Amino acid sequence: xxxxxxxxxxxxxxxxxxxxxxxxxxxxxxxxxxxxxxxxxxxxxxxxxxxxxxxxxxxxxxxxxxxxxxxxxxxxxxxxxxxxxxxxxxxxxxxxxxxxxxxxxxxxxxxxxxxxxxxxxxxxxxxxxxxxxxxxxxxxxxxxxxxxxxxxxxxxxxxxxxxxxxxxxxxxxxxxxxxxxxxxxxxxxxxxxxxxxxxxxxxxxxxxxxxxxxxxxxxxxxxxxxxxxxxxxxxxxxxxxxxxxxxxxxxxxxxxxxxxxxxxxxxxxxxxxxxxxxxxxxxxxxxxxxxxxxxxxxxxxxxxxxxxxxxxxxxxxxxxxxxxxxxxxxxxxxxxxxxxxx
Amino acid sequence: xxxxxxxxxxxxxxxxxxxxxxxxxxxxxxxxxxxxxxxxxxxxxxxxxxxxxxxxxxxxxxxxxxxxxxxxxxxxxxxxxxxxxxxxxxxxxxxxxxxxxxxxxxxxxxxxxxxxxxxxxxxxxxxxxxxxxxxxxxxxxxxxxxxxxxxxxxxxxxxxxxxxxxxxxxxxxxxxxxxxxxxxxxxxxxxxxxxxxxxxxxxxxxxxxxxxxxxxxxxxxxxxxxxxxxxxxxxxxxxxxxxxxxxxxxxxxxxxxxxxxxxxxxxxxxxxxxxxxxxxxxxxxxxxxxxxxxxxxxxxxxxxxxxxxxxxxxxxxxxxxxxxxxxxxxxxxxxxxxxxxx
DNA sequence: CTGTTAGCGCTTTCAT
DNA sequence: ATGAAAGCGCTAACAG
Numbered sequence: 093x094x095x096x097x098x099x100x101x102x103x104x105x106x107x108x109x110x111x112x113x114x115x116x117x118x119x120x121x122x123x124x125x126x127x128x129x130x131x132x133x134x135x136x137x138x139x140x141x142x143x144x145x146x147x148x149x150x151x152x153x154x155x156x157x158x159x160x161x162x163x164x165x166x167x168x169x170x171x172x173x174x175x176x177x178x179x180x181x182x183x184x185x186x187x188x189x190x191x192x193x194x195x196x197x198x199x200x201x202x203x204x205x206x207x208x209x210x211x212x213x214x215x216x217x218x219x220x221x222x223x224x225x226x227x228x229x230x231x232x233x234x235x236x237x238x239x240x241x242x243x244x245x246x247x248x249x250x251x252x253x254x255x256x257x258x259x260x261x262x263x264x265x266x267x268x269x270x271x272x273x274x275x276x277x278x279x280x281x282x283x284x285x286x287x288x289x290x291x292x293x294x295x296x297x298x299x300x301x302x303x304x305x306x307x308x309x310x311x312x313x314x315x316x317x318x319x320x321x322x323x324x325x326x327x328x329x330x331x332x333x334x335x336x337x338x339x340x341x342x343x344x345x346x347x348x349x350x351x352x353x354x355x356x357x358x359x360x361x362x363x364x365x366x367x368x369x370x371x372x373x374x375x376x377x378x379x380x381x382x383x384x385x386x387x388x389x390x391x392x393x394x395x396x397x398x399x400x401x402x403x404x405x406x407x408x409x410x411x412x413x414x415x416x417x418x419x420x421x422x423x424x425x426x427x428x429x430x431x432x433x434x
Numbered sequence: 435x436x437x438x439x440x441x442x443x444x445x446x447x448x449x450x451x452x453x454x455x456x457x458x459x460x461x462x463x464x465x466x467x468x469x470x471x472x473x474x475x476x477x478x479x480x481x482x483x484x485x486x487x488x489x490x491x492x493x494x495x496x497x498x499x500x501x502x503x504x505x506x507x508x509x510x511x512x513x514x515x516x517x518x519x520x521x522x523x524x525x526x527x528x529x530x531x532x533x534x535x536x537x538x539x540x541x542x543x544x545x546x547x548x549x550x551x552x553x554x555x556x557x558x559x560x561x562x563x564x565x566x567x568x569x570x571x572x573x574x575x576x577x578x579x580x581x582x583x584x585x586x587x588x589x590x591x592x593x594x595x596x597x598x599x600x601x602x603x604x605x606x607x608x609x610x611x612x613x614x615x616x617x618x619x620x621x622x623x624x625x626x627x628x629x630x631x632x633x634x635x636x637x638x639x640x641x642x643x644x645x646x647x648x649x650x651x652x653x654x655x656x657x658x659x660x661x662x663x664x665x666x667x668x669x670x671x672x673x674x675x676x677x678x679x680x681x682x683x684x685x686x687x688x689x690x691x692x693x694x695x696x697x698x699x700x701x702x703x704x705x706x707x708x709x710x711x712x713x714x715x716x717x718x719x720x721x722x723x724x725x726x727x728x729x730x731x732x733x734x735x736x737x738x739x740x741x742x743x744x745x746x747x748x749x750x751x752x753x754x755x756x757x758x759x760x761x762x763x764x765x766x767x768x769x770x771x772x773x774x775x776x
Numbered sequence: 777c778t779g780t781t782a783g784c785g786c787t788t789t790c791a792t
Numbered sequence: 793a794t795g796a797a798a799g800c801g802c803t804a805a806c807a808g
Contacts, residue, residue, distance in 0.1 A: 098785055109795045114787060124793060144550050145491040146785035149800055152487065156530070156551075164519060165732070170512030177506060177533055186551060188498070189531045191519055208486050209498075209528060390507070440801055451779045456803060466777060488801035491784050 097140040106134055117142065148210065156186040157400060158206035158214040162194045168389040169217070172241065175393025176215060183401055185212065196221035203227045207234055213400045214238035218245055220282060220316075237403040241396040244286040251403075251414040253396040255388060257287045261294025264339045264367040269302045273337030273365055277310045277328060279321065279345040291341040310335070314345040321348020329358065340368040439482040448476055459484065490552070498528040499742060500548035500556040504536045510731040511559070514583065517735025518557060525743055527554065538563035545569045549576055555742045556580035560587055562624060562658075579745040583738040586628040593745075593756040595738040597730060599629045603636025606681045606709040611644045615679030615707055619652045619670060621663065621687040633683040652677070656687040663690020671700065682710040 099117070103110040108127070116123045116131040123131075134140075148154045157180055161169040173189055180187045188211065192199040199219050206214055207230065214231060216238060225247055231238050232249070239251040268276050278295045281288035292311065299306050309331060312324035324345060328335060340346040346368060353360060399414065441459070445452040450469070458465045458473040465473075476482075490496045499522055503511040515531055522529050530553065534541040541561050548556055549572065556573060558580060567589055573580050574591070581593040610618050620637045623630035634653065641648050651673060654666035666687060670677060682688040688710060695702060741756065 100785080110786085111788075111796080112794055114785095115794090118787085122793065127793080141550060143491075143785050145487065145494065145496070145552055146800090147787075149485075149487040149491045149802090150785080150787045152800070154487070164516040165509070165513040167507070167509070167512075170509075170515075171507040173512075173531065174506040174533060177531060181532065186530050186547065187532075188528050189515065189519060190523065190529070191516060205528065208483060210487055442801080452801090453780080453803075454778055456801095457778085460803085464777065469777085485801050488784090489803075491786090492801080492803045494784070 097135075097138045098143070099140075101138065102131060102134050102140060105138070106130060152210060153212055154186075154210050155184060156188055156209070156211050157397070157404075158188045158190070158202075158209075158211040160190050160192055160199060160202050160206075160214065160216040162192050162217060162219050164189060164191045168242070171389030172217075172393035172396075175390040176397045177393075179394045179397035180401070185401065192219040194219045194221060196224070200227045203231060207231065207236065211236065213404045215241055215396050215400055216245075217242040220285060223284070237400060239396060239400055239403070241392055242287070249413050251399055253392055253399065254415065254417055255287070255392070256417045257290035258294040258297070261291035261339070261341065262298045263294070264291075264341075265295045265298035266302070267367055268337035268339060268365050269298060269304065271337075271365055274304055275310070275333070275335050276304075276337040276339060277312065277335050279312050279314065279324060279338065279340040279342060279349065281314050281316055281342040281345070283313070288341055295339055295341075312345070314342060316342060316344045318344055318348035318351065321345035321350075322352035323348075325349035325352040325356075329356070335364065337365045338367070340366060343368065439477075439480045440485070441482075443480065444473060444476050444482060447480070448472060494552060495554055496528075496552050497526060498530055498551070498553050499739070499746075500530045500532070500544075500551075500553040502532050502534055502541060502544050502548075502556065502558040504534050504559060504561050506531060506533045510584070513731030514559075514735035514738075517732040518739045519735075521736045521739035522743070527743065534561040536561045536563060538566070542569045545573060549573065549578065553578065555746045557583055557738050557742055558587075559584040562627060565626070579742060581738060581742055581745070583734055584629070591755055593741055595734055595741060596757065596759055597629070597734070598759045599632035600636040600639070603633035603681070603683065604640045605636070606633075606683075607637045607640035608644070609709055610679035610681060610707050611640060611646065613679075613707055616646055617652070617675070617677050618646075618679040618681060619654065619677050621654050621656065621666060621680065621682040621684060621691065623656050623658055623684040623687070625655070630683055637681055637683075654687070656684060658684060658686045660686055660690035660693065663687035663692075664694035665690075667691035667694040667698075671698070677706065679707045680709070682708060685710065 099110045099113040102113045106113075108131075112123060112127065113131055116128045117135065119128075144155070157176075159173065159176055161173070164170060164173065173187075177187050188206070188209070190202045190205075192202060196219055199216075199222060203214070204227070213236060216228070218240065222245075225245070228238065228245075228247060232247075239253065241253040242255070244252050244254055265276060265278075276295075276299070278292065280292050283289050283292070295311075296306055309327075312320075312327060314320035314324065321344060325348070328349075338346075346366075350360075441452045441455040444455045448455075450473075454465060454469065455473055458470045459477065461470075486497070499518075501515060501518055503515070506512060506515065515529075519529050530548070530551070532544045532547075534544060538561055541558075541564060545556070546569070555578060558570070560582065564587075567587070570580065570587075570589060574589075581595065583595040584597070586594050586596055607618060607620075618637075618641070620634065622634050625631050625634070637653075638648055651669075654662075654669060656662035656666065663686060667690070670691075680688075688708075692702075
């Protein structure tokens with residue numbers, strides 16, 4: 093029992109043409125106010141609902157924006173998605189969410205499916221495997237605007253909405269130094285991802301600024317698997333020396349490390365300072381009282397969507413690519429102190 | 435530059451009719467295999483891509499399923515969404531995600547928008563304010579199948595996919611009792627939500643089974659706000675008596691309570707046992723080594739989607755409503771012990 | 777097994 | 793300011 097009222101029904105009921113009704117419903121300036129009022133009243137009376145599918149076909153686009161993230165259930169992404177949904181909904185857009193699960197092949201399929209569904213635009217946080225951008229260029233060829241968030245990607249003409257990783261890494265490390273730490277371990281992520289590279293550069297820059305020697309063995313890589321974190325903790329113990337601070341640039345490793353220490357029966361010294369990027373789960377581990385301060389995902393989602401919709405609406409005009417850089421909140425284990433930026 | 439190859443192009447290229455091409459592409463049994471092969475080859479050659487919008491209009495439906503949750507960034511929901519996306523993607527469906535933010539009005543709008551977009555089906559976890567189901571009945575009138583997950587809702591003809599809350603509440607409480615607790619506080623949620631009512635009933639039943647008197651002052655209500663949890667902790671302290679176990683049926687309260695205790699300078703005794711529903715953030719607070727065992731959201735998402743798609747495909751046939759009940763994992767603070775069900 | 781025909785409901789020239 | 797007409801690309805009767 094679909095609602096079967098069409099613009100033709102309205103038209104015949106009012107003894108005018110369907111095209112006028114269509115214009116009125118789209119608030120075209122080319123219809124007299126009097127007629128508009130009459131039409132809107134009638135539409136209301138008959139319970140008219142625009143058939144979005146027909147409109148979509150005709151206009152060859154939809155009011156849907158596509159979102160591709162590596163993994164929906166990661167807290168950063170789910171809060172970004174929340175921000176995206178809120179902004180999109182406000183402006184009358186729907187949001188299709190897909191996860192690449194860090195697979196390039198899946199990401200390719202998703203992009204293809206989104207093109208097939210004629211999304212109005214795409215927000216993408218590329219998978220770890222993505223080093224080739226051919227699939228994204230296809231979007232461009234089809235005139236579908238897209239932009240990157242969280243994970244940086246250099247394609248000319250495309251905007252990025254990012255955390256300032258270098259600065260955040262610098263701040264995190266400096267925070268530890270200013271609190272008296274000199275032996276600072278750094279849990280990093282895959283160096284193929286710019287965000288981890290930049291955080292690591294920030295770490296190094298802070299050490300340099302404060303004349304603390306950079307010790308490569310204190311920097312622990314990870315493929316964002318808990319196993320890697322466990323391995324890292326093991327390595328640190330093997331070094332058999334005092335560590336007085338940790339800058340954890342990814343939460344998965346940090347959790348893995350904690351698991352390892354727990355299993356090995358090693359108690360984390362109360363005076364070991366830990367600074368991590370804001371993220372609800374890791375924040376909860378480190379400092380329960382700070383579990384809710386992280387709004388960076390949400391904020392990034394909102395900004396990215398606003399920017400994308402702006403591009404969608406500006407139609408064919410070339411849009412200046414933009415790199416929006418946000419500050420993130422940091423979480424510190426040294427009790428009530430924490431650095432909250434911006 | 436859209437790909438402009440249509441079935442007509444294929445048809446003229448092969449000297450057959452467009453309708454045959456259409457049938458072939460839909461793998462209709464009414465086309466000779468030879469012709470199918472020819473058509474598929476040609477389609478491949480010319481890089482044909484079906485225009486989904488036209489197909490949607492003609493069939494008056496889409497390959498999209500709508501999902502309405504109270505809040506995307508809550509861990510349970512984001513993992514449910516991940517499960518939904520995976521199952522849907524596998525079967526060629528897209529997923530539109532929206533959040534009601536616990537508002538009935540917003541939920542109404544979302545349902546309307548989904549109908550307007552002719553989604554193939556809807557999965558909904560109703561908002562806390564939802565006691566009137568008129569908006570959902572509209573879906574039914576429009577022939578759009580829908581079902582409930584996580585939050586139970588009795589509409590005849592509709593299925594539910596749920597956690598067995600009574601049993602889980604019972605198990606959680608009994609677990610504490612079997613570990614020697616007798617003074618067990620219960621952090622509950624809004625009793626208007628069946629899930630909290632049932633968990634509370636489970637709590638009570640376990641006490642009864644073990645002949646422990648039920649003490650109403652140990653049951654703390656909440657509207658799922660951290661403030662309520664803080665209030666609850668305060669109340670417990672005021673009672674000024676020994677509590678040896680806590681069954682936390684909602685994580686928000688638990689986190690609020692922890693914040694309060696921290697602020698008040700009250701250390702949680704090491705021997706206080708805590709059992710909560712599995713949820714990554716709260717699990718991290720209670721027991722870092724158990725942060726990843728929770729799959730219940732994901733599992734519910736997958737099952738709900740499978741059930742919905744089954745209904746979508748069975749078309750007009752009346753489907754027997756089903757209530758799928760899953761077990762949830764429990765997290766216990768008493769170190770390595772935890773109850774993991776099913 | 778294939779072709780013919782007729783739209784789905786809307787938008788958008790082009791004409792008046 | 794409004795009407796007439798065409799058609800987006802596909803699917804599904806209905807014929808044969």
